[in-house]
Amino acid sequence: MNNKMNGKFIVIEGIDGCGKTTQINEICKWLPDSGLIANNKTVIKTREPGGSEMGGKLRELILSNDKNDPPSDLTELLLYSADRAEHINKIISPALKIGNWVVSDRFSGSTAAYQGYGRKINIDIINKLETIACQGINPNITFFLEISPEESIVRRKNKIPDRIESEGINFLKNVNEGFRILAREKKWETISATNEISVISNKIKQILMNKFSK
Helix, strand or coil: CCCCCCCCEEEEECCCCCCHHHHHHHHHHHHHHCCCCCCCCCEEEEECCCCCHHHHHHHHHHHCCCCCCCCCHHHHHHHHHHHHHHHHHHHHHHHHHCCCEEEEECCHHHHHHHHHHHCCCCHHHHHHHHHHHHCCCCCCEEEEEECCHHHHHHHCCCCCCCCCHHHCHHHHHHHHHHHHHHHHHHCCEEEECCCCHHHHHHHHHHHHHHHHCC
């Protein structure tokens, strides 16, 4: 994290269906009264892709299920990188500079997992693009909510899948293994997402209290 940043940056990662949205909503509801944030600061809830206004347009391009003209793997990677650059410049960096906290559904870890381990794009290319897009901004803490690919599919059975979610079980297995490797390498906080929602929430809150309480 750039030492000029005063706020905290929290990221939740994991394959689709792991419960990121539920936990992010709970974190954002809890943080203002947790004692961790100054009274005059706020919590910004955001996501990738689509956290910024332009990012919303990029999200439509990335996740559209249009079978006639899907983006190539490299184009997909570049679109995610463009979304992240805009997200950092317009949402994340300004919030952190004034001491607000940012909680994001996905960040650069998802690109490494989906485009690196899923699409098999050279990880060096992904890392170089990450360096350019992130401009020195990194999460203070990342949580990996872990479930199996099989459980992910079961949980999403009544949901219309987007283009990435439609890739199938083998792709999802590769992505999930990528997340597990990244979590070990980058020392993310790994939490089993098969637990009860309240158990997961309490674990996240305890970790945040331990890390950020003064």
